[in-house]
Amino acid sequence: MSNKKAAIINGDGTGPELVDAMIKVLKSCNTNVELIKCDAGSEWWEKNKGNSYISEEVWETLKNSDACFKGPTTTVPNPNAPRSVAVSIRQKFQLYANIRPIKTYKISKLQLNFICVRESTEGLYAGIEFKTSDDSAVAIRKTTGKGCRRVVKKAFELAKQKEFKKIFAITKRNILKETDGIFWNAVTEINKEYPDIEVEEYYIDNMTQQLVKNPERFNDSLLLSTNLFMDIISECASGHVGSIGNVYSGNYGDNYAMFEPAHGSAPKHARQDKVNPTATILSGAWMVEYLGEKHISDAIFKATEQVIDEGKYLTYDLGGSASLSKMAEEIAQKSAALIKK
Numbered sequence: 001m002s003n004k005k006a007a008i009i010n011g012d013g014t015g016p017e018l019v020d021a022m023i024k025v026l027k028s029c030n031t032n033v034e035l036i037k038c039d040a041g042s043e044w045w046e047k048n049k050g051n052s053y054i055s056e057e058v059w060e061t062l063k064n065s066d067a068c069f070k071g072p073t074t075t076v077p078n079p080n081a082p083r084s085v086a087v088s089i090r091q092k093f094q095l096y097a098n099i100r101p102i103k104t105y106k107i108s109k110l111q112l113n114f115i116c117v118r119e120s121t122e123g124l125y126a127g128i129e130f131k132t133s134d135d136s137a138v139a140i141r142k143t144t145g146k147g148c149r150r151v152v153k154k155a156f157e158l159a160k161q162k163e164f165k166k167i168f169a170i171t172k173r174n175i176l177k178e179t180d181g182i183f184w185n186a187v188t189e190i191n192k193e194y195p196d197i198e199v200e201e202y203y204i205d206n207m208t209q210q211l212v213k214n215p216e217r218f219n220d221s222l223l224l225s226t227n228l229f230m231d232i233i234s235e236c237a238s239g240h241v242g243s244i245g246n247v248y249s250g251n252y253g254d255n256y257a258m259f260e261p262a263h264g265s266a267p268k269h270a271r272q273d274k275v276n277p278t279a280t281i282l283s284g285a286w287m288v289e290y291l292g293e294k295h296i297s298d299a300i301f302k303a304t305e306q307v308i309d310e311g312k313y314l315t316y317d318l319g320g321s322a323s324l325s326k327m328a329e330e331i332a333q334k335s336a337a338l339i340k341k
Helices: 015-028 042-048 056-063 085-092 145-162 179-191 204-213 227-238 278-290 294-310 324-340
Strands: 005-009 034-038 067-070 097-103 113-119 129-133 136-139 166-171 198-203 222-225 248-252 257-261
Touching: 005 015, 005 056, 015 034, 015 278, 015 294, 015 324, 034 056, 056 085, 067 085, 067 278, 085 248, 085 257, 097 145, 097 227, 113 145, 113 227, 145 166, 145 179, 145 222, 166 179, 166 204, 166 227, 179 198, 198 204, 204 227, 222 227, 248 278, 257 278, 278 294, 278 324, 294 324
Parallel strands: 005 034, 005 067, 067 257, 113 222, 166 198, 166 222
Antiparallel strands: 097 113, 097 248, 129 136, 248 257
16 A cells, blocks of 8 residues: 555636546546545635635645645736745745646647746746836846756756757846846756757747747757746647647656646636546646556556547547546546556
8 A cells, every 4th residue: 555645636616527537537547645635726715715825724734745736726816815826835845847748649730749847936926026106016036046956957857867859948038137147057057967968048939939830849859947938838839739628737846746737727617527637637647656656647648648549538629529527537447447457
C-alpha cells in the first residue's frame, strides 16, 4: 500500500464534475494514493468570506499532503477579492516551475510536440500593486536572480530528460532591460552547464506571431519565460491542440507539486455534464506519476490518446457529442484494461 496522500480541491463551476471524473479514472486503475477531497475557491469564499479563497483547515490538509490537485477555480476580478487559489498555493509552497506540454493528437491538422515552462512565483503575479491617485495605479514586476535561476535550471534538466536540443527563451529585453536582463543572465549562465542544448531568444511579440504562423518550428523544443509572458504564450499554443480542454499542467517546487488543468472553471457549463475532461484526467495522471505510480500514468495517457484518436466519444469542443462522463468512462475502461495487461 502507498502511504502517499494528495489533497484534491474540487474547484468552482465545472470543477467538481471534472474532479469526480478524474478520481473515477484513477480508481479504475487501482491507485494507492489517498485522495483527500476539500473545497476552496470563489464559491466557498462567497459563503464564508475572509481574506483568502483557502480556509485554514484546507491549508493544513495541503501541508500534510505529498502533492495536491486543483480543480478549475474562479478568481473574482475586483480589488477586494482574494488572490487566486493557484497563485496562493504556488507562492506558499514555492512551486516555481509551471510546466504545460503542447502535444496534438492524430485528429489535429497540425502535429505539435513541445513544452512550455513558466516561472510561476514572481513577475506581475506577485500581486504588488497600488494606486497613485484616483485615476492611476502601478504594478511591480518582481524579478530575482534566485527565482530565475531555479526555473531555468528546471527547464534545462527537463530538456535534457526529453532529449530536446533547443530552448527558446522569451523576453522583451529591448524594453524591460533590468527585469528581463536578470532572466536572460540566468539563461546564459545555466546554459554553460548544458553545452549540448542551443538557446535562441525571441521577443514576446514576435513569439506570438510565430506560434500562429509556424508553430511546427518549435517541435521537440522547450519554450521558457517569465510568469505573465509564458502564461500568454502557453494559452496561445493551446489553441493548436484542438481545445484548451486538452491542456494539462504541473507546478513543481523542490519538495511539493500541484497539478491542474490549464483551463478555467467555465461556470456557464457547470452541472451540464458537457465539458472536456481530458486536461483534468491527464493532470491527475501526472500527479500519481509524481507520487510513484508511473505505470498508472502511462496507462491513462495511452488510453486517452486512444479515445481521442478513435473519435467515437469526444465532447463538443473536439467535434463530438459525448458527455463529460461518457468520455471519462471510456478513458477509465481503456486505462483499466491496459493496467491488467
